[in-house]
Amino acid sequence: MSVCFPKLSRVAVCGGTHGNELSGVYLVRELQRCAGDGAHVNTLLCDTFVFPSPSGPISDTAPYEMIRSRELNALLGPKGSPKAVDLICDLHNTTADMGLCLIAYSDHDWICLHIFRHLQRQMPDIPMRYIHFDVSNKESYSLDSVGKHGFAIEIGPQPHGVVRSNIYTAMKFGVQHMLDWVRFFNSGTIFEGGFVDVFTMVKHIDYPRDRETRNITAAIHPQLQDRDFSLLQPEDPLFQTFSGETLRYKGKEPLYPFFINECAYYEKSIALSLARKRRVMIPCKGTL
Amino acid sequence: MSSYNNGVCFSEARRVAIFGGTHGNEMSGVMLVNLWVKNSAEIQRKRVETKPFITNPRAVEKCTRYVDTDLNRAFSPENLSAPGGDDLPYEVQRAQEINRIFGPKGSPDAYDVIFDLHNTTSNMGCTLILESSKDYFNLQMMNYIKKAIAPASCLVLLNEHPLLKYSTSRSVAKHPVGLEVGPQPQGVLRSNIFEAMRVILKHALDFIELFNEGMEFPPCSVEVFRVSERIDYPRDANGNIIAMVHPNLGNWIPFDCDWEPLNPGDPMFHTFDGKTIYYQGQGTVYPTFINEAAYYEKQQAFVTTRRETLVASAIRKA
Numbered sequence: 001m002s003v004c005f006p007k008l009s010r011v012a013v014c015g016g017t018h019g020n021e022l023s024g025v026y027l028v029r030e031l032q033r034c035a036g037d038g039a040h041v042n043t044l045l046c047d048t049f050v051f052p053s054p055s056g057p058i059s060d061t062a063p064y065e066m067i068r069s070r071e072l073n074a075l076l077g078p079k080g081s082p083k084a085v086d087l088i089c090d091l092h093n094t095t096a097d098m099g100l101c102l103i104a105y106s107d108h109d110w111i112c113l114h115i116f117r118h119l120q121r122q123m124p125d126i127p128m129r130y131i132h133f134d135v136s137n138k139e140s141y142s143l144d145s146v147g148k149h150g151f152a153i154e155i156g157p158q159p160h161g162v163v164r165s166n167i168y169t170a171m172k173f174g175v176q177h178m179l180d181w182v183r184f185f186n187s188g189t190i191f192e193g194g195f196v197d198v199f200t201m202v203k204h205i206d207y208p209r210d211r212e213t214r215n216i217t218a219a220i221h222p223q224l225q226d227r228d229f230s231l232l233q234p235e236d237p238l239f240q241t242f243s244g245e246t247l248r249y250k251g252k253e254p255l256y257p258f259f260i261n262e263c264a265y266y267e268k269s270i271a272l273s274l275a276r277k278r279r280v281m282i283p284c285k286g287t288l
Numbered sequence: 289m290s291s292y293n294n295g296v297c298f299s300e301a302r303r304v305a306i307f308g309g310t311h312g313n314e315m316s317g318v319m320l321v322n323l324w325v326k327n328s329a330e331i332q333r334k335r336v337e338t339k340p341f342i343t344n345p346r347a348v349e350k351c352t353r354y355v356d357t358d359l360n361r362a363f364s365p366e367n368l369s370a371p372g373g374d375d376l377p378y379e380v381q382r383a384q385e386i387n388r389i390f391g392p393k394g395s396p397d398a399y400d401v402i403f404d405l406h407n408t409t410s411n412m413g414c415t416l417i418l419e420s421s422k423d424y425f426n427l428q429m430m431n432y433i434k435k436a437i438a439p440a441s442c443l444v445l446l447n448e449h450p451l452l453k454y455s456t457s458r459s460v461a462k463h464p465v466g467l468e469v470g471p472q473p474q475g476v477l478r479s480n481i482f483e484a485m486r487v488i489l490k491h492a493l494d495f496i497e498l499f500n501e502g503m504e505f506p507p508c509s510v511e512v513f514r515v516s517e518r519i520d521y522p523r524d525a526n527g528n529i530i531a532m533v534h535p536n537l538g539n540w541i542p543f544d545c546d547w548e549p550l551n552p553g554d555p556m557f558h559t560f561d562g563k564t565i566y567y568q569g570q571g572t573v574y575p576t577f578i579n580e581a582a583y584y585e586k587q588q589a590f591v592t593t594r595r596e597t598l599v600a601s602a603i604r605k606a
Contacts, residue, residue: 026529026560027560029528030561034561095473095475157473158473159471159474159476159581161474161582162409162473162579162580162581162584163529163579164533164535164579165532165533165534165558166535168532169535216319216477219319219478219482220477220478220479222479222483225479240479242482261476261477262476263474264475266351266475266476267351
């Protein structure tokens with residue numbers, strides 16, 4: 001079986017959606033500096049983005065990010081319309097030890113899956129995973145959902161506000177290989193089918209908190225810290241309280257943890273996320 | 289302080305403070321102090337009053353380094369005596385308040401010891417920060433801590449540099465001690481980092497208790513790393529950073545080499561377009577605070593230090 005898609009003629013590479021996730025900020029600036037190197041794909045390089053928000057009038061006092069999201073929806077979308085860009089690649093960093101992750105809303109968007117497979121083959125030394133958030137397009141809230149196809153590239157570990165050379169380099173090569181794939185695809189290359197291991201998000205776990213103050217009362221257990229994508233079994237240590245007690249995973253199903261101790265998720269009540277892994281077959285692909 | 293035979297006497301260290309949240313997003317100190325404010329049993333010692341204290345509560349609440357200005361640079365004589373009350377930047381008001389409670393800085397009424405708890409994104413491990421090479425009380429304490437946690441290591445950074453030294457919150461006390469543990473991202477609490485800081489404080493308080501009970505500590509030598517120079521990131525004409533700290537080639541997880549020797553001719557920075565910039569200084573230095581997130585705005589990629597051995601006289605209580 002093979003599937004065919006129209007060419008991807010407009011691709012957006014976006015950095016700075018979170019202003020302190022610096023690899024994407026510096027990479028987009030560097031790409032802008034080098035622009036005009038004869039790329040065959042119309043590549044939009046965008047700084048500072050936000051999550052799109054529902055339509056409606058905005059007041060003068062609307063939050064900056066809401067205003068920005070309208071601007072970006074106009075530039076790269078509108079979301080859901082034929083005018084939207086073909087592909088958005090949104091660049092992120094995480095404090096979690098996740099290696100390189102491609103995060104998408106779909107587990108059957110063959111463009112995203114083929115790009116992931118291509119990156120895996122071109123960068124075999126970098127730990128790489130495909131994460132799937134099972135959210136419908138209408139409910140999806142992030143920048144990459146504005147394009148016809150979209151995904152985030154998330155690389156860690158990197159503290160927010162810091163640029164780490166190895167992380168930057170991995171992101172730079174990831175983006176380059178992604179754009180190369182798009183060029184090959186547009187020029188008629190047929191890509192073989194195959195398999196991709198997809199991690200589908202199942203649930204989050206919050207930190208234990210004090211009932212009144214809501215302050216956290218435990219930290220991620222040292223045996224779980226930095227063990228993203230290492231299978232978590234029932235009764236494995238999850239947290240260590242400040243008084244030294246170990247709190248264990250009480251779920252019945254072994255799951256794969258990720259975004260372990262991501263700084264930005266404390267306020268979202270997420271200490272870690274958990275995923276189920278399954279193998280997805282991807283069909284062979286080419287352009288129409 | 290007075291001399292005896294071959295040593296120096298200090299008065300008992302009766303009043304000790306532990307500061308957390310001087311930078312509101314450096315989580316180990318925030319969590320430890322909050323814990324001890326609720327239940328101080330762990331930090332109680334005979335003959336010592338130990339006060340845990342959140343120095344920058346507004347920054348802690350917002351989980352940010354500071355609100356108006358860096359509290360850990362705010363304790364200058366000008367700031368401490370500035371008039372203006374509520375019109376002053378929040379952290380300057382805080383500095384004056386802290387100076388009232390724990391100082392006044394430089395006076396006999398000031399607290400004996402203040403431990404100021406910090407985290408860094410740099411790979412510094414456990415580092416004790418000393419502000420004077422002549423503070424034999426602190427040197428003896430640091431010697432005690434280093435021996436107590438061996439084989440785990442705890443290095444001593446000495447910042448006595450006339451230009452690079454700064455007015456810290458702990459400088460209000462007679463014996464200021466900085467404790468810096470990393471690597472830990474801002475806003476994140478890592479269990480191993482938290483526990484390491486806790487253990488160091490335990491030994492520090494044990495030292496104070498022993499000292500107050502009359503134990504004499506014989507002369508000792510302490511290896512320190514003395515701050516020498518601040519090195520900024522290479523920047524373009526507009527002030528934008530154009531290079532990153534050079535990676536340790538071949539590792540996926542970047543291995544920043546705080547405290548490892550940097551020799552003239554060694555790679556130092558890696559530009560975004562792939563070139564290497566080499567260290568051209570005189571002689572071997574030991575860089576630290578490598579790639580600390582909060583220092584990008586302070587024009588600092590790292591500081592260089594030189595190794596030195598300090599000798600502390602014997603000490604005992606007066």
